[in-house]
Amino acid sequence: MPLAKPVSMIVFDVNETLLDITTLEPLFQRVFGSGTVLREWFAQLILYSQTMTLSGLYTPFGALAVGTLRMVADTRGVSVGDDDVEELKARMAAMPAHADAAPALDRLREAGFRLVTLTNSAGGESPTPLERAGLGEFFERSFSVEAVRKFKPAPETYRLVAGEMGVATSELCLVACHLWDTIGAQAAGCRGALVTRPLNAVLPAADVPMPDLVAPDLGALAGKIAGHWRPS
Structure with missing residues (x-):
């Protein structure tokens, strides 16, 4: 052999x-009052990306990132606007x-x-x-x-x-x-x-x-x- x-x-x-994803923290500090919510969001993003694959489904990572932001906001009773979504996209593109x-x-x-x-x-x-x-x-x-x-x-x-x-x-x-x-x-x-x-x-x-x-x-x-x- x-x-x-x-x-x-x-x-x-x-x-x-x-x-360095920690450069996203100012967005989470502003929207949620705590930059540490970044880690919750990222963990949920990974969880649901893997869930989609295990389920035989696919949605682009960027769309999941936005959806996860809105989901975490819903669980905390926080409103996320279009400007917040655009800031997330801009920060993710410039880490x-x-x-x-x-x-x-x-x-x-x-x-x-x-x-x-x-x-x-x-x-x-x-x-x-x-x-x-x-x-x-x-x-x-x-x-x-x-x-x-x-x-x-x-x-x-x-x-x-x-x-x-x-x-x-x-x-x-x-x-x-x-x-x-x-x-x-x-x-x-x-x-x-x-x-x-x-x-x-x-x-x-x-x-x-x-x-x-x-x-x-x-x-x-x-x-x-x-x-x-x-x-x-």
């Missing part, structure tokens, strides 16, 4: 992993990169890895959120789950990247700050690397795949990846 090829391509999640993103990407590229992204967000015209954040130049390709009309962690999303790039899933390592994402990637045959940004951690429970690598920031994680899987 031939030996499996080493990891040659790093697949990055985008929202919160590379781009800045985390300070550790560009140096980590540069290190991985210099180490010989190919870099791509995979996001639940829909694709769009240039300039994309990654380009606005100054990170577009690092990536060979950017993939959206809209191509398979399923949200992560559906296995089809990770296999999309492998198929389009002409590599085996075992040659991919997904980098994300959400454990549900690395679990999905590993279940599809990829490797998983978790960056434990605030409020993200591993899940110590039976049969839950642990990430291959874990680090508190992208710089440390890039160092671990380069030392563990440096391409030949």
Whole structure:
């Protein structure tokens, strides 16, 4: 039996992993009186994106984001107007990169890895959120789950990247700050690397795949990846 090829391509999640979603907090502070509602909204957004996929349904991530904002508002007896929706869209399109993103990407590229992204967000015209954040130049390709009309962690999303790039899933390592994402990637045959940004951690429970690598920031994680899987 031939030996499996080493990891040659790093697949990055985008929202919160590379781009800082905390810049949405002023909207939630103004509408709800607390910026911490951002986390409730984001968790519900992920929950219902996954629910749609499990139910065999699909609605673009941006539309779900707006709908989830209105849903959270309804549960709190708060009114959300068209101006609030437009502000959400504008802020989501202009999220800045985390300070550790560009140096980590540069290190991985210099180490010989190919870099791509995979996001639940829909694709769009240039300039994309990654380009606005100054990170577009690092990536060979950017993939959206809209191509398979399923949200992560559906296995089809990770296999999309492998198929389009002409590599085996075992040659991919997904980098994300959400454990549900690395679990999905590993279940599809990829490797998983978790960056434990605030409020993200591993899940110590039976049969839950642990990430291959874990680090508190992208710089440390890039160092671990380069030392563990440096391409030949």
